[in-house]
Amino acid sequence: MTLQLTKKHSFDTVFDSQKVFRIILEAVSNPARVLNIAKAANKLFGDFPEILSLAMTLLDNETGFYIYGNYKNVSVESPVDTVLETAVEQLEKDIASLTLARKVEATAADFIFVCDPSSTKEAIEQAKCGTLIDPHKSATIVIQNDEELKCNLTLSGPGIDGVIKVFVSQAVKDALFYRDAQNYEYPEGIDLIFISKTGDLFAIPRLIKVVQ
Amino acid sequence: MNNNYNYAFLDEGSKREIRRSVLKAVAIPGYQVPFGSRELPIGRGWGTGGLQLTLSLIGPDDILKVIDQGSDESVNAVNIKKFVGLCTDIKTTKNTREATIIQTRHRIPEVPLRSNQILIFQVPIPEPLRVVEPREEITKKMHAEKDYSPIWLQLYESLVKYKKVTIPTEYPCMVEGRYVMNPSPIPKFDNPKLNKADCLYLFGAGREKKIYAIPPYTEVISLAFDDVPFERESFAGKICCLCGSKNTYLDEMFDAQTGEKFYQCSDTSYCQEVRQNVSK
Numbered sequence: 001m002t003l004q005l006t007k008k009h010s011f012d013t014v015f016d017s018q019k020v021f022r023i024i025l026e027a028v029s030n031p032a033r034v035l036n037i038a039k040a041a042n043k044l045f046g047d048f049p050e051i052l053s054l055a056m057t058l059l060d061n062e063t064g065f066y067i068y069g070n071y072k073n074v075s076v077e078s079p080v081d082t083v084l085e086t087a088v089e090q091l092e093k094d095i096a097s098l099t100l101a102r103k104v105e106a107t108a109a110d111f112i113f114v115c116d117p118s119s120t121k122e123a124i125e126q127a128k129c130g131t132l133i134d135p136h137k138s139a140t141i142v143i144q145n146d147e148e149l150k151c152n153l154t155l156s157g158p159g160i161d162g163v164i165k166v167f168v169s170q171a172v173k174d175a176l177f178y179r180d181a182q183n184y185e186y187p188e189g190i191d192l193i194f195i196s197k198t199g200d201l202f203a204i205p206r207l208i209k210v211v212q
Numbered sequence: 213m214n215n216n217y218n219y220a221f222l223d224e225g226s227k228r229e230i231r232r233s234v235l236k237a238v239a240i241p242g243y244q245v246p247f248g249s250r251e252l253p254i255g256r257g258w259g260t261g262g263l264q265l266t267l268s269l270i271g272p273d274d275i276l277k278v279i280d281q282g283s284d285e286s287v288n289a290v291n292i293k294k295f296v297g298l299c300t301d302i303k304t305t306k307n308t309r310e311a312t313i314i315q316t317r318h319r320i321p322e323v324p325l326r327s328n329q330i331l332i333f334q335v336p337i338p339e340p341l342r343v344v345e346p347r348e349e350i351t352k353k354m355h356a357e358k359d360y361s362p363i364w365l366q367l368y369e370s371l372v373k374y375k376k377v378t379i380p381t382e383y384p385c386m387v388e389g390r391y392v393m394n395p396s397p398i399p400k401f402d403n404p405k406l407n408k409a410d411c412l413y414l415f416g417a418g419r420e421k422k423i424y425a426i427p428p429y430t431e432v433i434s435l436a437f438d439d440v441p442f443e444r445e446s447f448a449g450k451i452c453c454l455c456g457s458k459n460t461y462l463d464e465m466f467d468a469q470t471g472e473k474f475y476q477c478s479d480t481s482y483c484q485e486v487r488q489n490v491s492k
Binding site: 013014015017018019021022024025028029030057058059060062063110131132133134135136138140158159160161162186187189191205206207 | 218219224225227228229231232233234235236237238239240241243245246268269270271272327352353355356357388390391408412427428429430431
């Protein structure tokens with residue numbers, strides 16, 4: 001397979017990757033802390049530069065990825081879906097050509113990118129959760145989400161001093177509900193990263209619990 | 213900066229693999245994530261695990277401090293600092309408060325670390341169960357099944373033989389009630405600093421090819437029995453001969469001519485800071 005890369009970007013694979021990684025590390029170490037990667041993401045192209053910057057930072061030929069979008073349900077009558085299909089397909093090609101990561105089945109993917117929150121349930125159900133012996137062989141799910149922050153959540157776990165109350169979108173609340181519905185036996189589990197079009201990013205690792 | 217090498221020495225593929233392992237390690241506190249430890253221009257066992265973590269994390273905005281047994285000026289610390297400086301041009305410091313990344317061998321600084329600081333440990337033997345089980349595949353299974361009875365037995369045997377737990381360093385601790393972890397060879401004195409800390413702790417074992425982590429505000433409890441609580445080294449009645457501190461970890465010095473014993477802070481930067489504050 002030969003992929004031609006015709007588009008140009010100014011994302012520095014050494015220094016921008018380092019900056020984005022440190023932001024992700026801070027986010028994973030301090031769950032629910034909102035950080036921003038827009039500065040680095042703006043150096044990339046396409047409709048999902050934030051996801052692409054994460055992929056450029058973490059993916060390479062040793063990793064497999066899968067993208068969830070609406071493109072399997074394309075309706076000719078719906079121009080919105082058609083546009084999304086193009087954008088998601090383009091993202092898939094961009095990740096493959098820029099990082100050399102392999103597109104694999106969702107059940108085998110190390111990284112799952114969800115461009116459309118309506119696919120979150122399927123993504124979480126399909127994601128690999130590792131094993132008790134090798135819990136690190138589990139998926140990280142990156143969910144793009146731009147909905148209004150109207151839900152109140154209380155979270156606790158490592159990285160949080162006691163409990164933290166946060167305002168999140170319905171999509172985030174749903175994602176945590178779907179995750180909990182899987183009843184993973186810790187240390188098995190999945191790690192979630194949420195990202196918005198404005199570059200805002202926060203993480204919910206597997207040990208973070210929703211306090212009822 | 214030496215431009216014959218990539219920024220921070222490691223190639224970008226190696227950094228990415230280490231970074232992915234770091235993220236998994238933070239997500240599963242206390243779990244040892246395997247990684248492809250790279251060759252470095254220092255020998256394995258001399259801090260290559262910690263160094264690979266430092267090199268994968270460090271960027272132009274960072275300020276690095278390296279300590280060895282609490283000292284900023286030991287051979288290992290000075291050489292690692294020089295090496296990282298040579299391939300990154302970053303600023304280095306001896307001041308704990310100023311540093312963003314601190315690489316350490318065998319101590320946690322006396323100054324409480326902040327949430328924007330990362331402490332990276334050089335770890336010789338990451339597996340706490342190695343003393344009771346030599347086979348890696350078995351220790352992995354024991355961790356999976358949370359089968360820690362042999363390590364409890366080891367503590368119990370120590371109590372029976374010596375009337376106290378005699379493990380001086382690498383004292384095992386339980387992370388978030390799930391994984392028993394080896395906190396690298398820090399003295400027992402430093403174990404309580406791991407519990408519910410503000411900063412991120414990363415542990416790198418280059419020879420054993422393992423990375424593990426303790427995120428901020430994580431429960432880290434040193435193993436102990438209900439009726440025999442965990443006890444750390446006591447320096448009651450002893451003070452640092454340089455700064456007069458009474459509540460720090462002290463190194464014992466011995467004057468062969470006079471036979472006199474005296475004590476000095478192991479954390480040289482802290483000791484110096486106290487002396488400077490006194491002189492002001």
